[in-house]
Amino acid sequence: MQIWLDTADIGEIREASRLGVVSGITTNPSLAAKSGHSDLRTAIQEICSIIDGPVSAEVMGQGPYEMIEEGREIATWAPNVVVKIPVSEAGIEAISVLSKEGIAINQTLTFSVNQALLGALAGATYISPFVGRLDDVGQDGMMLISEMLQMFKVHEMQTKVIAASLRHPKHVIEAAKAGAQIATMPYKLFKQMFKHPLTDAGLKRFIEDWQSLVRV
Ligand code: E4P
Numbered sequence: 001m002q003i004w005l006d007t008a009d010i011g012e013i014r015e016a017s018r019l020g021v022v023s024g025i026t027t028n029p030s031l032a033a034k035s036g037h038s039d040l041r042t043a044i045q046e047i048c049s050i051i052d053g054p055v056s057a058e059v060m061g062q063g064p065y066e067m068i069e070e071g072r073e074i075a076t077w078a079p080n081v082v083v084k085i086p087v088s089e090a091g092i093e094a095i096s097v098l099s100k101e102g103i104a105i106n107q108t109l110t111f112s113v114n115q116a117l118l119g120a121l122a123g124a125t126y127i128s129p130f131v132g133r134l135d136d137v138g139q140d141g142m143m144l145i146s147e148m149l150q151m152f153k154v155h156e157m158q159t160k161v162i163a164a165s166l167r168h169p170k171h172v173i174e175a176a177k178a179g180a181q182i183a184t185m186p187y188k189l190f191k192q193m194f195k196h197p198l199t200d201a202g203l204k205r206f207i208e209d210w211q212s213l214v215r216v
Contacts, residue, residue: 001176004053004184006164008035010046012187017050024053026106026128026164026184028084029060041077048078054126056106058084059094067094075103082106082125087115092122099123106162116148120159126182130165131175141165146178169193 004024005016008031016022025047037043044057057077059070071083071094083098085091086109095105099122106126107119111134119127129148131141145163152159162182163175169192175183 001180002053002182003190004162004182005187005190006031006166006184007187008032008037008043008047009187010035010043010050013047013050016187016190022051022190024055024182024184025051026056026084026162028058028108044074044077044081048080051080053080054082054104054106055080056082056084056108056126058086058108062090064090064093064097067091068097071098071103071105072101084108084128085124087119092118095119095122095124099125108164111144113144113147113151116144116159117151120152120157124159126160126162128162128164128184131163131171132165132167134165135167142171142174142178145175145180149179 002023003021004026005013005022006026007013008027013025032040032043040057044055048055057074059067061067061070067085067090074081074083082104084106085094087107095107099105104125106128107124108128110116110127110129116127129144131145134141134144145161148161160181162184163180164184166172166183166185166189172183172185172193
């Protein structure tokens, strides 16, 4: 399973990219606003120059024609850009048109297996089910990941699953065990993955033991 970061913060992306384990980026309008990017094109192009892998940029239009026009424009920003489109009738129409033009699409705001089926049939390259937001309303977000993966396997569909809206390290483990091809996560969660109290304690002990020998 690949790790992608769900952020539009250039500093976070630069720092994480140095570690060599982050393969892609997802952004959304809320994240872009949080990072203060009024010029989305410039921000996405900078992110695309830092990360070699796929970088999702979301359309803001509501109707199919706006989404299609915007999607075509976004696709020219960088070779590794992926157009992110929310699922709806308009979104599915836009995905159908753009995917036939060879544009990579990430279908976002997916909360059901039916929405995932529609996106896959429309030709989405990736589908992002929002695990944490389903958990928030008392549903089982990880169950959606498993059911989507099962459906794609049974029908030999090539669409990849991006486990999104992840909130804690156990979400990452569960997504990996279920077989999601990608987990996209906030920088804070990525940093949590490195930590274990026994690693910290073990390292402290190693250093202390070595220093006590050197002091003798
Ligand atoms: C995915 O592409 C979305 O940007 C993201 O995972 C949403 O997560 P949130 O529910 O934490 O906002």
